[in-house]
Amino acid sequence: NAGVTQTPxxxxxxxxxxMTLQCAQDMNHEYMSWYRQDPGMGLRLIHYSVGAGxxxxxxxxxxxxxxxxxxEDFPLRLLSAAPSQTSVYFCASSYLTSxxxxxxxxxxxxxxxx
Amino acid sequence: xxxxxxxxxxxxxxxxxxxxxxxxxxISGNEYVYWYRQIHSQGPQYIIHGLKNNETNExxxxxxxxxxxxxTLILPHATLRDTAVYYCIVRRYTSGTYKYIFGTGTxxxxxx
Numbered sequence: 356n357a358g359v360t361q362t363p364x365x366x367x368x369x370x371x372x373x374m375t376l377q378c379a380q381d382m383n384h385e386y387m388s389w390y391r392q393d394p395g396m397g398l399r400l401i402h403y404s405v406g407a408g409x410x411x412x413x414x415x416x417x418x419x420x421x422x423x424x425x426x427e428d429f430p431l432r433l434l435s436a437a438p439s440q441t442s443v444y445f446c447a448s449s450y451l452t453s454x455x456x457x458x459x460x461x462x463x464x465x466x467x468x469x
Numbered sequence: 470x471x472x473x474x475x476x477x478x479x480x481x482x483x484x485x486x487x488x489x490x491x492x493x494x495x496i497s498g499n500e501y502v503y504w505y506r507q508i509h510s511q512g513p514q515y516i517i518h519g520l521k522n523n524e525t526n527e528x529x530x531x532x533x534x535x536x537x538x539x540x541t542l543i544l545p546h547a548t549l550r551d552t553a554v555y556y557c558i559v560r561r562y563t564s565g566t567y568k569y570i571f572g573t574g575t576x577x578x579x580x581x
Contacts, residue, residue, distance in 0.1 A: 359512075386567070397556060397571040398513070405566045413568065445512050451567070456501075456560060458569065460512030 356381050361446050361461035368436040368468045376431040376464050378446030385451040387429040388413070388458070389421065391442040398445060404429055405451055436468045473557045473572035480578050481551075487544040489575050491557030494538040501560045502533060503569065504542045506553040513556060516542065547579045 362377045380387065388403035390413075400413030404423040418440060420432040429448075433440060443465050447458040474492040481487040493502060501520050505513040517524055517531045519540070524531045530543040544551055554574040561568050 388569070390571075397573045399571070400568060403566070403568065411564065411566065443510060447512075456567065457503075457515040457518070458505075458513075460514070462512055463510065465510075 358382070359446055359448055359459050359461035361444075361464050363464060364462065365465050366467070368433070368466065370437060370468060372436050374433050374436065376433075376444055376446075376466070378429045378431065378461060379427050380429075380446075380448040380459070381427065382448065382459065383426060384448035384459075385426070386456070386458075387423065387446065387448045389419070389429070389431045390445045390447065391415065391440075392445060392463075393442050401431065401444075433466075438468045440466065441468045442466060472570060473559060475555075475557055475572050475575045477573070478576040478578070480580055481544075481547045483549060483579055483581050484546055487547040487551065487577060487579070489542040489544075489555050489557075489577065490539065491541070491572070492539045493557065493559055496537055496559055497561075498537075499562060502531070502537075502540050503558040503560055504529070504531065505556045505558060506551075507556065507574070508550075508553040516555075518560075547577075549579050549581060551577065552579045553577060 359380045389401040390398035392398050402421040404410045443463045446461040449456045449458040503518040504516040507513045519531045533540045556574040
């Protein structure tokens with residue numbers, strides 16, 4: 356298993372540009388989520404999904420969109436990048452019904468918005 | 470939302486037990502406590518979780534107080550590789566699904 360993969364690893368955007376951060380998992384997990392981590396801070400939940408076609412907002416959803424058309428993929432879209440979105444973005448996945456909801460995290464995408 | 474409070478940093482001598490406390494005084498009866506750690510800037514790694522009873526696995530032990538308002542993660546014999554940020558997390562059930570609420574974590578430094 357590749358686990359949770361994220362692309363790209365690094366990205367620099369100009370203010371106002373849009374882009375999509377990719378996340379994929381091959382463990383057939385129902386639950387997938389996106390977090391952002393600012394320097395010296397913990398992780399904050401942006402959006403999450405409990406299955407294909409179902410998404411919901413986390414703590415800091417403004418400026419981001421998500422969709423979940425398949426179980427495997429959960430892309431995060433930045434609609435119009437702002438310097439405040441400079442951060443490290445982590446995708447995670449887990450089972451939802453197995454009893455142990457250990458989340459598996461991807462390696463992260465480091466985004467800089469200038 | 471149930472939140473967690475952790476000391477920002479701790480030191481521990483190599484080979485000694487590292488005891489990392491967490492306060493989650495607003496936790497509800499069906500909310501689990503999870504512990505993860507993050508080494509450098511990698512993705513967080515699962516360590517252990519529990520609801521009421523104490524738990525142990527090959528990495529660590531988790532001690533949860535009877536009133537469930539706090540817990541302690543124990544690394545029995547800390548090594549230099551255990552230097553990391555440790556997060557205590559409450560898995561909250563809301564709106565028909567689960568959310569993981571991260572705190573700011575404890576930066577553990579294991580000293581040679």
